[in-house]
Amino acid sequence: MRNLENAPKIYVGTYGQYNSGSLFGKWFDLTEYADLKEFLQDCHEFHRNEFDPELMFQDWENIPDFLISECSLHKEAFAYFEAICEIDDETAEAFEIYCKQINYWPSNGYELEDQLESFRESYRGFFGGSMKDPELEYAYQYIEETGLLSGVPSMLEKYFDYEAFARDLFMEEYSEYEGHVFADY
Structure with a gap:
């Protein structure tokens, strides 16, 4: 990324936690991951206390809305971030x-x-x-x-x-x- 203040970040919780009244989660800095697969693996590892965590993207920064929703990050997001990093x-x-x-x-x-x-x-x-x-x-x-x-x-x-x-x-x-x-x- 161009600098840390423009880094794409996502606060990741789970629907299970949310439905139980908890907003427990973690901010993930996407510049630390090579691709979507690596990011999702880390998210699931963080929420390993749940049997089959259904990830919930509760907040995000510096990510265009056309690449993210509450429950998914577009597969091209990392390529997009890499491309804009160069301009x-x-x-x-x-x-x-x-x-x-x-x-x-x-x-x-x-x-x-x-x-x-x-x-x-x-x-x-x-x-x-x-x-x-x-x-x-x-x-x-x-x-x-x-x-x-x-x-x-x-x-x-x-x-x-x-x-x-x-x-x-x-x-x-x-x-x-x-x-x-x-x-x-």
Whole structure:
């Protein structure tokens, strides 16, 4: 993981304990495990006082909701953690948004590498800077990068409606989530 404060953790109890009125369990730091199998083995070892413990994930930190529920951790969770470990925090945040709100991974059936490739093609960057309007900020960058107004006399350029252009861009071709901009294709 990037640092200890961002480490994925799960508080694991059991349904048997919970139904008996106990919240007995333990916080498990997932960075200490190579894969899901090793993690689950350790959880069962911790709860070995029960005959057949039915694990209950009572709380978690730094794990996207699309990878965990009260009773299961997705088999691709460790691959996901490894992948985001290799990218900066801002891009990791964008990838989580992409998986959760745009391309619905892992339920879309993509392999993680395919999801990452699709994300790289779609992601345009974070635009939460000084303008305070990510769509407008992206529109300015888009116009500059594409040279859309190059060759237009500066006298006419000042009449260009950047707000309307940004609105049109984000009606059909782009989406913005929490300052992150994605191409819609």
